[in-house]
Amino acid sequence: MPFWNRSPTPRYSLFYVADLHGSEKCFRKFVNAGKFYRVDALILGGDVTGKALVPLVRLEDGSYEARFLGRTEIARDEKELVTLEGQIRFNGFYPFRTDSEELGQLAADPVRREEHFQRVISAAVRQWVALADERLQGTGVACLVMPGNDDGEFVGEILSEGRTLINPEGRTIELGPYQMLSYGWSNITPWNSPRELPEDQLEARIEALTSDLESGRPTIYNLHVPPYGTRIDDAPEIREDLSLVGGSSATMVPVGSTAVRRVLERHAPMLGLHGHIHESRGSARLGPTVCLNPGSDYNTGILKGVIVRLRGSDVEDVQFVAA
Amino acid sequence: MSGSSVPGQAPGGNERFFTRQATGLVREVSWVDAAIYNLIWSSVPLSIAFILAFGTAFYVGGNLMIATVIAFVLALPCAVLYAVLSAAVPRSGGDYTWVSRTLHPSLGFASNLGFSFWATFFIGIYAVYLGFYGIGPVLRVAAVYTGNSSILSASDFFFSTGGVVTTGAVLVVLSALVLSFGRGLRGFMRFQRWAFVVWLIGSVLLPIAIFALADQNSFKANFDNYAQKLGGTPGAYDAYVAAGQYAGAAMDLGATFLTVTLAYYTLGFIFQSAYFGGEIKQGKRNTLLSIPGAQVIAVLMILASIAVFLSNAGAGLLAGTGAQLFGTDLSATGFTFAPLYTELAAIASGNLLVGLFITVGMLLLFILFVPQTMILLSRNLFAWSFDRLMPDRIAEVNERTHSPINAMIVIVVLSLISVAIVATNQNLTFIVGLFGLTVTYLFVSVAGIFFPYRQRDTFEASPYNARVGGVPVVSIIGVLSLIGMALISYVLLNDQNSGTALGVNPERVALALAVPTIGFVAYFIIKAIQKTRGVNIDLAYREIPPE
Numbered sequence: 001m002p003f004w005n006r007s008p009t010p011r012y013s014l015f016y017v018a019d020l021h022g023s024e025k026c027f028r029k030f031v032n033a034g035k036f037y038r039v040d041a042l043i044l045g046g047d048v049t050g051k052a053l054v055p056l057v058r059l060e061d062g063s064y065e066a067r068f069l070g071r072t073e074i075a076r077d078e079k080e081l082v083t084l085e086g087q088i089r090f091n092g093f094y095p096f097r098t099d100s101e102e103l104g105q106l107a108a109d110p111v112r113r114e115e116h117f118q119r120v121i122s123a124a125v126r127q128w129v130a131l132a133d134e135r136l137q138g139t140g141v142a143c144l145v146m147p148g149n150d151d152g153e154f155v156g157e158i159l160s161e162g163r164t165l166i167n168p169e170g171r172t173i174e175l176g177p178y179q180m181l182s183y184g185w186s187n188i189t190p191w192n193s194p195r196e197l198p199e200d201q202l203e204a205r206i207e208a209l210t211s212d213l214e215s216g217r218p219t220i221y222n223l224h225v226p227p228y229g230t231r232i233d234d235a236p237e238i239r240e241d242l243s244l245v246g247g248s249s250a251t252m253v254p255v256g257s258t259a260v261r262r263v264l265e266r267h268a269p270m271l272g273l274h275g276h277i278h279e280s281r282g283s284a285r286l287g288p289t290v291c292l293n294p295g296s297d298y299n300t301g302i303l304k305g306v307i308v309r310l311r312g313s314d315v316e317d318v319q320f321v322a323a
Numbered sequence: 324m325s326g327s328s329v330p331g332q333a334p335g336g337n338e339r340f341f342t343r344q345a346t347g348l349v350r351e352v353s354w355v356d357a358a359i360y361n362l363i364w365s366s367v368p369l370s371i372a373f374i375l376a377f378g379t380a381f382y383v384g385g386n387l388m389i390a391t392v393i394a395f396v397l398a399l400p401c402a403v404l405y406a407v408l409s410a411a412v413p414r415s416g417g418d419y420t421w422v423s424r425t426l427h428p429s430l431g432f433a434s435n436l437g438f439s440f441w442a443t444f445f446i447g448i449y450a451v452y453l454g455f456y457g458i459g460p461v462l463r464v465a466a467v468y469t470g471n472s473s474i475l476s477a478s479d480f481f482f483s484t485g486g487v488v489t490t491g492a493v494l495v496v497l498s499a500l501v502l503s504f505g506r507g508l509r510g511f512m513r514f515q516r517w518a519f520v521v522w523l524i525g526s527v528l529l530p531i532a533i534f535a536l537a538d539q540n541s542f543k544a545n546f547d548n549y550a551q552k553l554g555g556t557p558g559a560y561d562a563y564v565a566a567g568q569y570a571g572a573a574m575d576l577g578a579t580f581l582t583v584t585l586a587y588y589t590l591g592f593i594f595q596s597a598y599f600g601g602e603i604k605q606g607k608r609n610t611l612l613s614i615p616g617a618q619v620i621a622v623l624m625i626l627a628s629i630a631v632f633l634s635n636a637g638a639g640l641l642a643g644t645g646a647q648l649f650g651t652d653l654s655a656t657g658f659t660f661a662p663l664y665t666e667l668a669a670i671a672s673g674n675l676l677v678g679l680f681i682t683v684g685m686l687l688l689f690i691l692f693v694p695q696t697m698i699l700l701s702r703n704l705f706a707w708s709f710d711r712l713m714p715d716r717i718a719e720v721n722e723r724t725h726s727p728i729n730a731m732i733v734i735v736v737l738s739l740i741s742v743a744i745v746a747t748n749q750n751l752t753f754i755v756g757l758f759g760l761t762v763t764y765l766f767v768s769v770a771g772i773f774f775p776y777r778q779r780d781t782f783e784a785s786p787y788n789a790r791v792g793g794v795p796v797v798s799i800i801g802v803l804s805l806i807g808m809a810l811i812s813y814v815l816l817n818d819q820n821s822g823t824a825l826g827v828n829p830e831r832v833a834l835a836l837a838v839p840t841i842g843f844v845a846y847f848i849i850k851a852i853q854k855t856r857g858v859n860i861d862l863a864y865r866e867i868p869p870e
């Protein structure tokens with residue numbers, strides 16, 4: 001805005017990202033983004049945890065072997081092992097050291113595998129919470145991190161242990177001059193992820209949260225899943241076996257939530273923050289509501305996000321970034 | 324979360340990991356699917372058509388087979404580089420992202436503006452060709468085999484300037500309407516898969532098979548007979564041979580090198596799958612098979628076509644068609660517009676249905692290309708808008724139609740201008756745009772060289788992090804790509820028929836260089852304007868230090 005037109009209403013700015021899926025590099029960038037972009041708040045809108053474990057299997061000679069990205073990597077000493085683990089984490093996977101015996105047991109026993117997953121994810125999320133607390137304490141930058149549909153319930157509990165990092169899910173919180181409602185569950189997906197609900201139940205739960213909102217105040221809805229049919233919810237069409245319809249000339253279909261759309265249309269908040277669909281970075285308007293999805297490229301180490309500058313009840317400016 | 328994880332196997336067949344049930348984990352696109360996508364956009368049949376017609380007519384001493392192999396060798400490193408970069412940085416906007424992040428955002432915009440400009444030019448080319456090479460031949464085959472003269476009159480309309488402008492404009496507008504509605508877009512994607520089958524069989528495999536079995540004398544008789552049914556005088560085949568003045572000169576290496584232009588038209592543009600990455604990075608095998616692999620398939624199709632058509636349709640006839648395409652009047656033969664190799668195959672088949680299948684295959688190429696390229700352009704406009712290089716209204720999604728109407732309007736207007744320019748400037752041939760697109764490849768090649776150094780973490784975590792003698796393989800491929808593209812540029816700037824020969828068309832060369840230069844300068848002007856609004860556009864690509 002030119003200086004001759006500057007409004008007396010102070011500007012409030014936030015940086016929003018979603019779907020980091022275990023990428024440590026992206027999370028570190030997220031934590032540092034407050035100072036970098038000079039924003040008042042950092043918001044991570046769900047899907048914090050990764051999707052895959054990559055075993056580093058101890059070989060007879062004491063070295064470790066990992067197979068990922070179409071190649072076999074051998075780490076001969078601790079230094080190489082740490083480097084290899086870093087590369088695996090960079091891609092949003094969780095590395096873990098094991099031997100062939102344990103690997104066989106994990107492959108054969110789904111319960112044991114799940115316990116292992118939970119253990120590894122819990123440790124990683126705790127590290128992230130500690131990192132954010134340490135880096136952001138006393139900076140004045142709000143840090144809000146909410147679990148998404150891909151994060152088990154235990155993830156929300158760990159996020160709630162933070163001191164500076166706050167888990168805003170399932171309630172209304174104050175964000176500068178604004179109030180923000182947050183919810184990370186999604187509508188039903190083909191993946192049967194940990195936190196999904198049928199549309200009617202999802203709508204009822206979000207609607208229940210709106211009762212805490214103060215009427216007449218500008219409001220932000222931080223809902224992981226985007227509203228249906230807005231192009232920021234387009235994803236490749238897949239079959240029941242999760243293969244792509246049409247291969248590389250895939251058909252993009254809307255997969256957002258009709259419940260979220262109805263809630264937004266009914267309450268008309270100033271801003272809707274969404275993630276969930278990595279491919280459909282963009283903005284859309286639903287009546288007066290500006291809906292944003294920053295997309296995600298977590299597996300490249302690139303932090304996709306959006307800087308939102310608010311003034312009064314207006315969304316003054318939106319800037320997508322790939323940091 | 325209990326019981327929700329599964330042991331992972333593939334992509335690439337050499338993986339060992341456990342996945343849990345989480346959204347977005349779809350099966351990787353097979354290399355065959357990706358290769359199909361690449362082949363559709365690269366227009367193999369059009370390349371075959373122009374190699375056969377123009378190669379015989381204008382490239383005296385140029386060996387078409389060897390020129391095709393040279394074009395393959397020169398374009399291969401760039402294709403490998405696209406495969407490598409798309410595996411290392413999947414789903415991130417292709418050249419725009421690679422150049423912006425590796426070199427500088429201003430260079431990324433310069434590169435991508437150039438690519439988009441020439442892609443828009445090609446929309447005009449293909450929209451105009453729909454009449455000339457698509458609808459016209461279909462109707463002509465139908466008219467001859469059914470004996471219906473009214474169909475013949477209708478076909479003449481599609482060979483006229485008014486006809487090609489009309490069909491081109493209709494194709495552009497219809498494509499935009501289809502793409503503007505979710506249901507239409509989905510319908511197009513489904514149509515595309517079936518259209519590719521007809522495209523491949525009709526315009527490539529059937530013509531090769533027919534001429535592999537054809538005898539030149541019997542074909543000559545068929546051709547003359549066909550021409551007479553078009554109202555031509557007897558001896559059409561000989562008239563074409565005379566007009567073509569095909570000398571059959573001994574091979575000249577220099578001339579052969581310049582003939583590379585024609586095959587490069589296809590072999591330089593097989594990489595569209597680079598814009599369609601998966602969430603889990605693709606293995607080496609997949610990207611290498613889908614991009615350079617598709618190049619190999621294309622080269623084999625082109626070589627087979629050259630072999631059978633030169634020997635059994637006759638180089639003299641083909642040269643005659645090339646001469647007619649460039650203005651020699653052969654309308655007395657009955658052909659008001661030169662027949663392409665597909666129509667020759669339809670003639671050789673002697674069968675209405677086979678003839679229609681072949682010519683419809685070629686027609687589908689044009690129909691597929693225009694909307695495909697519009698999708699590509701809309702992605703670029705979105706990317707610029709997100710980065711604040713364009714007004715954010717361009718990327719706005721219309722609430723009622725759920726589509727980016729503003730972006731589509733911009734593309735339609737520019738495409739219609741392109742149609743008008745191409746249709747009224749017959750000397751603006753398809754290859755005029757090749758040099759402009761090659762400039763983008765030069766940017767990408769340089770980005771590839773520096774990628775391992777400027778994007779160290781991304782490089783190290785990618786499937787292509789190998790080194791030879793301490794030098795990253797990606798950088799070596801970048802150097803080879805730069806050499807290949809520099810040699811291609813040399814050809815395009817020296818081939819008198821390329822449309823961008825420095826000595827003949829310096830203004831077009833200047834235009835090809837001016838567009839990215841304008842993009843480079845515009846970046847800094849836009850940056851200054853946005854700064855007055857409190858927006859720092861450098862932030863769009865500036866990396867936050869993770870430590």
